[in-house]
Amino acid sequence: MSLGKHHRLWVRFICTIVCVLMIVSMSGNREAHAAGITMTLPNASFEEVGTGIPNWNIHPTFGTDTATVSDVRAYTGAKSMKMVDTGSVISLARVSEKISISPTEQVAYTATAYAYIEQGSIDVYLIFYNGTTETRATPASVTPTLNQWNKRSITAEAPVGATEVAVMIYSGLGSITTAYIDDVSVGKTVKNSGFETTPLSDTWTVSGAATSTTVKTGGTSSLKLDDASSVAASYAESTDVPVSSNARVSAAAKVYVSSGDTGISMHLRFKNAAGTVIKEVENVFSGTTSQWIPLTISATTPNVTGAKTVSVYFTTKTTATTVAYVDDVTLDTPIEYNLGTQIVNNPLDGAVFGKDASGSYDLMYVGSSGYPSKFVVYDARTGELLDDQNLDQIEAVWGMTVASDQSVYLGTANKRALYRYVPGTVSISGGIKIITGSSLVKTTLDSGLNVIWDVSAGSSGNIYGGTATDGKAFRYNPTSGVTVLNSNLAIVDGLAHVRSIAYASDTEVFMGMGPTSNATIIRFDPTTSAQSTISPSGYGSTYVLGLDYIPNGSDSKLFAKLSSEPLIVINPTTGVVDASLGNVDSIGVSKKHPTDDKVYYTKGTHLYVYDISAKTQTDLGDVGGKAAGYTFLTDAGTTYLYAPLSSGKILKYKLAATPTIDISTSFTIPDSPTKIRSLVKGPGDHIYTSGYLRGGLSVYHPDAGLLTRNRGAGQAENMTTIGNNLYLGIYPGAWIKKYDTNSSWNDTTNPSLLFQDIAASPNFQDRPFGMLADTALNRLYVGTVASSGKLSGSFTVYDLTTSTRITTVPDIVEDQSIISLAYKNNKVYGGSSVYGGIGSTANPSVTEGKVFTWQTTSSNTLPVPQYVPVSGRKVISDLIVGPDGNIWGLAEGNSSTDPSRNLTADLFIFDPNNPDAAHTTIYANKFTSTGNVSWQGGKMVVGKDGNVYVSIGGKLYAVDASSATKDAVMLVSTGVSLLTADANGDLYYVKYETNLYKYDK
Template sequence: MKAITFRPMWIRLVCMVFSCMLIISCFQSLDARASGITISIPNSSFEDAGTGIPHWTTHPTYGQNTATVSSERAYTGLNSMKMVDTSSTASLARVSEKVSVTEDEEYTASVFAYIEQGSVDVWLIFYNGTTETIVPHTGVTPTLNQWTKRSITAKAPTGTTQVAVMVYSSLTTVTTAYIDDVSIGQTVKNAGFEDSLSNTWTVSSGAAVSTVQKAGGTYSLKLDDSSPTTASTAESSKVTVFTGTRVGATAKIYPSSGSGLSIHLLFKNSAGTVIKDSANDFTGTASQWTPVSVSATAPTGTASVSIYLTTGTTTSMVAYVDDVTLDRPIEYNLGTQIMNNPLDVAVFGKDASGNTDLMYVGSSGFPSKLVVYDARTGELLDDRDLMVDPNNTKIEAVWGMTVATDKSLYLGTANKKTMFRYLPGTVGTVNGQKVITGSSLVPITLQTGMDVIWDVTAGSNGKVYGGTSTDGKAFQYDPTGGTVVLNSGLPIVSGLDFVRSIAYASDSEVYMGMGPTSNATIIRFNPTNGTQTTISPPNYGSKFVNRLDYISNGSASRVFAQLSAGPTLVLDSTTGAIASSLSDIDSRGVSMKHPSDDKVFYTKGNSLYSYDISSAAELNLGDVGGSAAGYTYLTDAGNTYLYAALKSGKILKYKLAATPTIDTTTSFVIPESVTKIRSLVKGPADNIYTSGYLLGGMGVYNPDTSEEKRYKGAGQAENMTTLGNNLYLGIYPGAWIKKYDTTSTWNDTTNPSLLFQDIDDAPYKQDRPFGMLAEPSMNRLYVGSVASSGNNKGSFTVYDLSTSQQVTTINDIVYHQSVISLAYKNNKVFGGTSVYGGISSTVDATEGKVFVWNTTGANSTPVPQFVPAPGRKVISDLIVGPDGKIWGLAEGNSSGNSSHDTTADLFIIDPNNPDAAHTTVYPDKFSSIPVSWQGGKMVVGNDGNVYVSVGAKLYAVDANSANKDAVSLIGAGVTLLTTDKYGDLYYVKHEINLYKYDK
């Protein structure tokens, strides 16, 4: 008897038969369906960590006693069961408590397993009194080092009263695995039609088992509707289900002729009366097996559910049905998708003894890291995750580092008002390996408004100075006296909200690079009396001074100002006059002055350069193989060397002499950190693609094989879109539009390749391409973007992929709003806007709008536009719904209606009459949270529902209901949303993990 066949990639395996009472086949998949309508198993998630493994026992035939409750890993909750099978001649098993079941019903058991080596399988043990009927299962080789599901389905033999789940590692397998979320549940009888239809399916005339077509096994169900007015129907056995339970059903359909088949979920009360009928029509290709699915939530009063298949009464049809499933959807965690190990900033110092030279590296991630090395050898001495107590809040980025005069290291970080102080211990040798002991890492919390600490610099007597945003404040920190805000709690210059860079000259002279503004501004500030002067460099269109370095050189002291756009300026520290303008410096600032020469050093590309302060001469010193992130000078055998940490993972050792030497033979390795997920999309080959926050990188998940791939580079994609084999990425900052050819090797230099940069001229300079839409009929790419910091004029660009040319760009297409969502229907592009522009820009619009761009005819300026949802600030998503209309999400309160503060609207536009009069609004449909650009997302499911991720929740919307009824599926933590070809949903939780909702 064939029970259930899962997705077509998986191999069906015939189980061993331990009893003549049971003839069964069972199937396993790393992506198996959920366990039907589940039955409660005591301690199924191993959260009860009492003596032994509470509610789980060994088996007299199959067990070593080497399984424990562990907090090392968990699929959900805090604990799992760790199984360590160290023997290749003995097995290991654990058996759940028995639960009551019904004879001759079919049951599916599943576990989530994280397997580090070997393999584990799930078995069923049916009980008739003391008699056991064991259904074993030997699965395919599992995917290692990720949570996957392993399942088995079997029919309870006649006389069965109870069942238990056994998790098993075989005689010959050496295994280390973690088990979590064990489940067992009932499913429909004869799901593969391998048995007689009698007592399993209720069918009409024209419905019978057949061998003509089958998706698996020997038989399928044939529905033969020869009369267009008489439907051919089949209804499954009923399964007990309770009010509020989400249920999904799927069947594979092979249409031989005609059309009109649909699949239904029939929810019945205790009297057997249908109280809800949820349906979805089959739309697959003739003479090909295609799945059709339906899902719904059991209404009040539900006692059971069954699957109903019908050919309809308007057309004749012959179709074959196989591999039916009835599931309770399950959410499971696919884990982190993107890893990076960037070298963001490096500085050099000494250990506590003063005998060992240290190199400190700040590496952004989630959490970010501080990594400590021996500066001369590259040996790793310490590796610290940057977390903020008491909640272990993860730091997202390291922006600035400096070593104070007392050897303390300070780190300026992103978003959490936190500066860290690291006091190095002493380097010694233990078992032949260098280690540093006695170090401490202490977070220092700044006041509100000093959220991002962009830069820190060392002053005198152990003090440090720092620049922050979002209130444009600078501070002095003294470890003996605490933090002092230098500018009395107000921005030093009105409107300049970022102190992006800072450099110490003396206790009475500190330089600050301010922004955002149309022209970079430098303030010379006296911390002792609060006086200041302004230095305004020539206007290169720079909004920030990204880096400031003060180089003490007597009367010829200089300030090196690295602009966000344009050159690095060398300024006379006394007059502010420009001594030199240096182009293309891409290192993190410049080195301190050489101890015996007037030179400073920096890199351009992979080349090391020197700049002579006295003569203003610049010299290319040669290829060093990477860009520098930090510098020091060290003495070796009486010679002075420039040491630099290179982003290539090398330590540069350069000797300035008559015959200079360059040495980059010493390497260091930065440990990888998890990267937050910024965007999510179903892409080429139906894979699921994720892009990383800040650091970029890409994760690729294959729904058929559960295979994951990880790539570094390409930048932070605010959104992505797909056409053919290409994935198009909208990269922040600078609104770089890139193309990733998924049929070619990823290399981050030519693939993804740059197509164009979306508008780089002030005041229309763009940064964030949230609106990304590839449309195949004209082979065009449409891009909507948010302007750069300080600007509120978004843009809309049309790019021809056939000619590789920008067709047009409309700047400020909706006055002073950003373009963040796009959809296409009937030769029109619909664009949704946000009233919010770039960071620190003025908000002077009140309501988000939809504009309509005609792709085939002429467009007037301004283009037609309207407010689809009055009182809302952000149109966070637009899609083509299952009814062919434009569905949209509207968030944010601009009306003063207090209900709008925590809710979002659904609206539907008639694409043939796109205006406010032909738009239907369903107000306050969903929960919401504050949003500026990246808000809710929607997808149309294979089952005809619309699924919505908004306000940290996941919803299902019944598209056929008059009020577009919505039910919450996942109640917290959800962002982003896409779907695979099977209709299963993918979203992000905890900011770094990709989750799947298996419908």
């Protein structure tokens, strides 16, 4: 039974002794930067196990109440430290291992921890040691925010003579606390970062600069740069902080320009042991005057002998007068955080029924897509869960069947994996039903049999399967193994998918094919390889998504689910269509009624019956969900139709003169992680992710560290934002939806459907990878990949003010998909891919991806201007407006002209006023790449520091936009895909398919 019929192809301490504190800051803002130039702190994330909490100790003075390693919650990883302070007259503390520090270094130290506080309060302290003498730096009091992860930070200078430092996590005397602590860090940073200590000259080298109490963001003062003339610049430089070579370093500050030119800039100065600057990078302030604006910068320490320190330097221009203020300077090492699985689903992809090994219990088997997918076993009559198996690295279960020996077979979406489950025996232990003695074994099919679309049970323990991408079918027997039925050629030339399969007899197997212009079913004899074709005309279906063979003597039938929507009933002997049943959304149809010529299925939430003899259907009533499988069971002499429903209920329909509908029995499918398909920064500066195959939209809130999960909406290939609305491009069918984030989520009405981006036949569209919002004109621009078997993508302009489609241009780049879009100066620039929809064959004469130009405020003449930006590249995977105002692009795909470039990708930049080859600069082989790119490839964002960050080929890069050669530094070396950034400039990307990661800059 094919389960994919409707799926288409595809995160007060009261101190009793005097504490010497020179500089202290405390932050409840989760987005404060990391703990300086980070030093190694053992077991900082509490992932190590052992006696007590490894590398964390009690303090001899303060409370020793309960602290344990917990796996209840974690900021990253799997564990955290749980602290339970049970009394209001006692305290609780845990102290990290001591770290050696140098008394001669002119630095301050920052400690950071993430705290999830359920009640009470948690603070972070720095303890400095000079032999047995300790000095504690006390944080400022902060009112905790409960039930979310918050960042706690403290910065202090070491007292004279200190040789060691440690971090203490503390719950004070007056606090009854329950809290979780994770990701503790400590590092070196600049002295007097908040300009609170005087004289300023002890910690900063200045000219034309002084502390000011007039304008500040916190504390009592800030740094004032007063360039009274346009002759000499005003500047301030921090002390030098030690840094290792080839390390990524970031700095941030808040800047307020009150008058004059806005040309203040922040620099990172890397120096050798002699104090000579060997590398300097800058970021120029470009924000609004008379308000505090964050300014950031990132760079990599030169990988050369002698690179020892870095300083932060602020300066004004020598050619203009400026009065500006600087505050809250940070210097740190970017840290990569795993924010965890963002999307989970538990879809009912399909179900079949069988018996346990004793034959005493009726079992219901469910396949559920995810990563990993799940195979779940229930008592069919009660819905009790008996077995829950993960299918490692499997994305979906497309086909399920129960063989004649009661084994269950699963055809899966990837890894060429066929699973066989042999059920054990159900028994009752301690009043609970259990199943023991079961086995689950995977067989890997040969290359070319990549996707197992469907499986169907035959005789003698045999099962038959249909596959992609070579259009082959196979027979499997647990004794003899796999036999490819058409080993030499595809069953029908050009049809790459045996999309559905139905066993009739050992000499007659039916196969639903695709892609094709009209529904095609092959009648195949496995014993002789003889075949004939059934081609019902007039439906225009690309695929036959599902087949059910219903034996009924001389009046046997084929029920074929077509991709164009109807379920048709066919006489397999004559090929004549008896009926066309619209809106059938159940997964397959039931077997024939035990005594009548009737089969059952659902439409929406209603159960229907089809009378084979009369060729008519009847609505039997609302059952509350769509069916995903069927069986007939007898209770006390009465036969019932059983079916699991999408509502999580098991339908028990009484087959009698007076039928009854019973949906009182529930079953629950365990959640499973879902792959992330698209990633954007959306309304509210939140990070939005959409799921692959089963959809779902999750929202990560950077300021609160919270995750909101919404189910439904479908698989968004890409998303874009205007105001409070998030626009989603949904596959299949290129549905364009609007999610109003100011209103509550409702998969039926919010997101709401704007339009379906389908051009006239034969250019049906499926995948909206190009999604671009134009805030000036309040428009959406959508670029799409065509549906299965088709080549020609389209470009659509939609007016959000009038809710009308202005135009759709099919095939705007001949025989290519439109997958990337960028906007600058009343023009949209589109990037294309030579690859069309699934199963299509690229036009041999189309070998290179192109860039086209679309005028937004004037008329366009077709064909629109277009050119090849990089010779030999097949895919223009991303386009953005770079920090220089030019259009930046990524060119990928196996090179048709130079195979040595297949595992690289190019950066190209062109002048938006002159989009042509003559005005395009190519930085060849700038990045490594998988080479195997069709639609979704590299992504770019412009950082707040003026760098361009690139996710491509599983890696994350920083590109120095100011360098003539656009120097690229690899930040993360493996597993990276997609990319976006929040308002603070921190980066977000996907790793390991399901997890959202943050690169805290």
